[in-house]
Amino acid sequence: MDEDEEQVIADTLEAFKRYGEIMELKINIRRNVFRSLKKEDQMQLVEFEEHLNKIEEAVKINCKLANDIEKIGRSQFLSGKKYKESRSLKMGYMDKVLTTIKQFWRDWSKDGMAERDKSYKPIIDEIELKFMDIPINDRKKINILVPGAGLGRLPFDIALKGFSVQGNEFSYFMLISSFFLFNYLESSNKYFLFPFIHTFSNHRTNEDLLYKCTIPDINPRSVIFSGSNFSTSIGEFTEVYSQRSMESFFDVIATCFFIDTAPNIISYIKTIWHSLKPGGFWINLGPLLWHYEKDACEKESSEDNIPACSIELTLETLIQLIKNSGFEIDKRETINTTYVGNPCSMLKYIYESEFWVAKKKDI
């Protein structure tokens, strides 16, 4: 691990550590605003302070998870390193903690299943269909890659079907959290989590805002895979999988809400082609919310390591590019999905995701 990477990890851990403090600040600003109102106005909102107190309690409960992730992350990733001095909070990093908490709801709560069924199930069903003739005990020889694995539920669910799966991830928010999840969680339903307390907008009821779930719905450590058929690789997708050792390695590459993270989609496609076996399948589901579109236009980016490159294609151009790149598209479908979306919010983000199965031509 080089020094830059250590800095990113230390910054990531700092953000987890300061989650409680930053949320407390947000709540206290509201409390002070409320107390600065005229007494007659305060009387109109008699339950408002009590509501803030409840959010404060919820933050404390979320803190248990954030603090445990930070503790385990520090001992695993920065063991023996001296990063105890107070660091400043990196811009944009607290938002990533808040997203990570929502991702726990999506990937590892019982209620997140509705979202997972829209996004992960079509992919898993397609994989099972492709290999339906192979009994579950013989599936270890089938190698499947899940780039952008996030908190690991999609690769985990694929591994449960008997396949050998490797998740790949770049973000230390995801990597540290999933390391914690896969190695230190003692039981299912270990933590309470309030995933939707971080915005105060578009809630119908106070109860909706204070919606609580437990995680994980299943303890990944309690599931004994037949041998070791589940692994995670750390690093940027094209760097890891364009290596010679990865040539024609995978039977399936499954990308879910991933391809639009590409600064250069051409190298993503080339890497997929390179690491798939001839005749292997690329299964995709997701929108085209090109992650670097905004940054590529701003000289002063809010984050480090932003590539100075962004190529944003429309779906039709992308599909043509995929065909030009040595793939045959077997199947296409549009599937309405959500992504860490509060089901009770008055504002819904509906991603009309594109699902496809592309076969690497056997040249």
Place this chain on the structure above:
Amino acid sequence: MDEDEEQVIADTLEAFKRYGEIMELKINIRRNVFRSLKKEDQMQLVEFEEHLNKIEEAVKINCKLANDIEKIGRSQFLSGKKYKESRSLKMGYMDKVLTTIKQFWRDWSKDGMAERDKSYKPIIDEIELKFMDIPINDRKKINILVPGAGLGRLPFDIALKGFSVQGNEFSYFMLISSFFLFNYLESSNKYFLFPFIHTFSNHRTNEDLLYKCTIPDINPRSVIFSGSNFSTSIGEFTEVYSQRSMESFFDVIATCFFIDTAPNIISYIKTIWHSLKPGGFWINLGPLLWHYEKDACEKESSEDNIPACSIELTLETLIQLIKNSGFEIDKRETINTTYVGNPCSMLKYIYESEFWVAKKKDI
């Protein structure tokens, strides 16, 4: 007009003026990225540069509107003032130009009618229902206020039904644009407009990105109102309408995607109560996307004049507050709406808007 206000106007006009330049920059960054690709990769995307050229042409066409607004705005609002020196572009202001262009599509294009039918029609229908016994020629005595009038289509459509309507607006992006629209537009379908070229994400086809409409679908100046029953007031809602002269002035106040612009919703409600006649109606439609939620937590705000206050209520608490404030709620309904949303985008923002009719109690 004080000097601060003049500065805001000059900054607003500067943003309209520089629209073409900033978009050109965004396109040129893509062109340079593309040309820096390996020749073999460029060959995979033979139509990409042509696509960028078409976006560039579309920007030039959008520029005609932006430039005309700037020209008229300067002569009307800064006449004789010396603001010709080069100004820096205010942070966040270009985004407001892009939103204004989309608002023209929403409010003044034929295709925007689908959105207007969801948001404006329920309000207009309710007003007509309340005053169905009054013939159109006698409706001038009915005073209706539309706070947050934007580009003025809702107040305009209400005025077409014979009522006396005042729109109120605070943003000079909206004020200058609607001044231009209501006073200088010569004919309907005068301008072509490409409302969806400002993001390159989530487009299915190049054609979708380059969707073109004409504006306005109706020339407001061609409609002769029976007398002068349509006006616009400039200023912050509570400042203008909590004045004594406004007491019990309006028969109806119609708020559409407006109430969540409040830093302090209590003073919005008090102002509505103050300026409504006893027995008058407050008709509302919109979500609760509290505009100042984010700013209230950030010490360094990206914009000027951000209040240090934000009170974000859930819908149930807000409804209780309205009842406590001297209103009787007659009717409630949830209506799914969009707001300047590209109908062809792979990402849809669905606002589950709350519609209500609240009657000021006759005390």
